[in-house]
Amino acid sequence: EPEVTQTPSHQVTQMGQEVILRCVPISNHLYFYWYRQILGQKVEFLVSFYNNEISEKSEIFDDQFSVERPDGSNFTLKIRSTKLEDSAMYFCASSSWGLDNEQFFGPGTRLTVL
Amino acid sequence: QKEVEQDPGPLSVPEGAIVSLNCTYSNSAFQYFMWYRQYSRKGPELLMYTYSSGNKEDGRFTAQVDKSSKYISLFIRDSQPSDSATYLCAIKAAGNKLTFGGGTRVLVKP
Numbered sequence: 001e002p003e004v005t006q007t008p009s010h011q012v013t014q015m016g017q018e019v020i021l022r023c024v025p026i027s028n029h030l031y032f033y034w035y036r037q038i039l040g041q042k043v044e045f046l047v048s049f050y051n052n053e054i055s056e057k058s059e060i061f062d063d064q065f066s067v068e069r070p071d072g073s074n075f076t077l078k079i080r081s082t083k084l085e086d087s088a089m090y091f092c093a094s095s096s097w098g099l100d101n102e103q104f105f106g107p108g109t110r111l112t113v114l
Numbered sequence: 115q116k117e118v119e120q121d122p123g124p125l126s127v128p129e130g131a132i133v134s135l136n137c138t139y140s141n142s143a144f145q146y147f148m149w150y151r152q153y154s155r156k157g158p159e160l161l162m163y164t165y166s167s168g169n170k171e172d173g174r175f176t177a178q179v180d181k182s183s184k185y186i187s188l189f190i191r192d193s194q195p196s197d198s199a200t201y202l203c204a205i206k207a208a209g210n211k212l213t214f215g216g217g218t219r220v221l222v223k224p
Contacts, residue, residue, distance in 0.1 A: 004157075031210060033210065033212075035212070041216075042214050042215070042216050042217070043158065043202065043204075043212075043214040044214070045211040045212060045213070048209075048210035048211065050210075055209075055210060056209055056210050056211055058211070089155070091157050091158070102148065102160050102163045103160070103212060104160060105150075105157035105158045105159070105160075106157050107156055107157045108155075108156070108157045110155070
């Protein structure tokens with residue numbers, strides 16, 4: 001069964017460093033998303049991406065964040081200058097055509113900022 | 115008022131019992147309703163998806179939506195220890211963004 005994959009599973013970085021989280025969405029999907037979940041808190045929407053551009057973003061997704069689809073398979077989230085409060089699980093998700101279609105989530109990347 | 119509210123639990127039931135989970139929401143623009151299961155330190159796994167009021171059944175799972183009351187439910191029949199997880203409701207309006215409840219932790223005891 002096709003699935004969303006994410007790498008790395010765990011990333012440790014120093015405050016102020018840049019990190020790139022990587023995702024491979026399900027191959028025939030067209031919509032891509034990033035969510036995050038701070039330990040003990042809700043899963044929160046960050047951004048959605050379609051047709052090589054951001055279609056929607058939350059207040060959390062400020063200028064420190066960017067997304068990219070550098071090739072036909074990968075989808076990345078970059079955090080330019082990490083803060084302690086960026087420590088969280090970051091989930092990538094994808095969905096097929098149509099805004100009402102289900103979003104399938106990857107296993108997540110645990111980001112720890114020291 | 116929070117957009118989506120969900121009792122955090124934990125909800126502890128004996129094996130074989132019916133598990134009843136629910137969420138309330140405040141925004142009448144929400145049109146699509148999902149239930150995800152999340153095991154510890156894993157990604158959410160989609161269980162049920164519906165967009166209309168009424169019931170939808172899939173195996174041991176039944177999702178119920180009452181748009182007039184802004185209330186959604188998930189029932190798990192014949193619960194198994196492997197059903198022990200956190201269950202998240204997620205709701206969407208016409209756009210892409212999923213709004214999640216805080217999750218209910220369920221423990222099914224053998």
